[in-house]
Amino acid sequence: MRWLGWIALAASLAAAAVASGIHEQSVRSRLLRADPDLVASDPQLVAYAMDMGALTYSGACSGCHGPALTGDRRSGVPDLTDSEWLYGTGRLSEIERIVLYGIRSGYSKGWNLASMPAFARAKPYASYHVDPLKPGEVDDVTTFVLSLQNAASPSDAVERGKTVFLKNGLCFDCHGADARGDPAIGAPDLTDAVWLYGNGSAESIHAAIAHGMAGSCPGNIDSLSFAEIRAVALYVHSKRSGGRAHDP
Amino acid sequence: MTPDAALSSSAMQRALDPASTSTLRAMVLCAVGAIVGLSIAGYGLFTAAGTSTRTVPPESVAMVNQRPILRSDFIAQTESELGKTFAEATRDERLKVLDEMVREELLVQRSLELDFAETDQDSRNALVTAVTQQITVGIVTSEPDEQQLMNFYETHKEQFSSEGRMQVVDLVLAGENMEVGRAAANALRSGTSVEDVMAGFGLTQPVRHDEDYYFAVKYRLGDVLFAQVEHLSAGAVNEPVRLGDAIHIVQVVSNTRPVPLAYPIARAQVATDFKMFEHERSLNATLTFLRGRSTILIADDYAADYKP
Structure with missing residues (x-):
């Protein structure tokens, strides 16, 4: 009857795995359901999301923003570690929105309200009439x-x-x-x-x-899971100047 | 021994019998396998994308006919409508926005049923714009590597230069007397002031302009006249040109010609132009693909001349 012992062991491991999965699912759901601007004040959610956020950042964002999040001024890629936010004020919900839909990304829900005209060109701005300057x-x-x-x-x-x-x-x-x-x-x-x-x-x-200039950032709604999107937003939010993971 | 006790003893003996144990083990393992299999199948079935479900996924705030309304969209809509942060919005305000979004989704789904893409021009325009953007999204938002940019710079060097600047005095002589025009031009060349030449030869200067970029000077003078003066140095005067019912004499006050820019200085412009170039290429490639897989029939009266 030794096989019964093995089955009991396997059942215990399976039960533990299922329990772990259910717990993970529960935390993940809580992460996604939480008001994004309040997520950072929940240590359990922060702990759950930060590793995932760092990993996601490394795969989806570091190519342009760099591994240290400091950007590249030659290409107009912003430094995410300073206190200056070009779009929004650095709230987690705003960062998440950019990760989701991007900037001038082709997603109509992304940021795309205005670009810097090229005033030394005959037609400085494509979207509406702006006269060139002398x-x-x-x-x-x-x-x-x-x-x-x-x-x-x-x-x-x-x-x-x-x-x-x-x-x-x-x-x-x-x-x-x-x-x-x-x-x-x-x-x-x-x-x-x-x-x-x-x-x-x-x-x-x-x-x-x-x-003129018109930088862009890709939207990730089709390439990342919603949990990854929120996690990477949380990760970036935690790296801003003076920012900590637990700050709102 | 009672019948029950005898039965129990018999079952015990069967359980201890190696052959019976094997059968029991097989049954138990089979049952465990079935449970595991059903669990995996059930999990897959109820969590797969597109599966009809009666629950709302955590990333969504509502489902309308299985179409999600994302929490992020809900938050953005709430903040946009109310002009305050989501955290500051009351529950009633949030519910009002949620209902508006549900109504919007219902109407959008109805519009799809009515096939507005076929009949409504605004919808068609929006779809064309959206699909065009979607086709080129990867190009617009990706950062080309340095080598790609340098290659593009090398092969399109002529388009990366500073903007030419020029200031000209465009004098106009009414009529067709080219001799007077030439004499006026010579006077200017010999150093006579513009004012004296105008007074002496009856010229006018309809509009005075400051220094301007080449494209603006070209727009004002026209292609013919601009081609004549583009390469002249400061102080030089063109050969008078008859345009319409007047003769134009142009003196160049200043001319800063375009200077080719070194790669480090032109880099931002190179990146912009590279993306535009790739944008066009990608769009054309997609259209070629779409044409290739489509059946396009052109009416007889246009078929002979139609070229994509």
């Missing part, structure tokens, strides 16, 4: 944006650039009259020292105004 105006706006960084003393070029910024350049429409940007449409703050493209030099600012 070379002198591009130079002046460059000087004005630089002055926001360096608190330079007012000059004619700065004043002219400010006028273009607030009038025919339509820059204010996205970046705001105070140039502090708008996270609702992904318009960066031009007054801080964080640069998405380049290094904040006159050349890189001039190039951005002249050539």
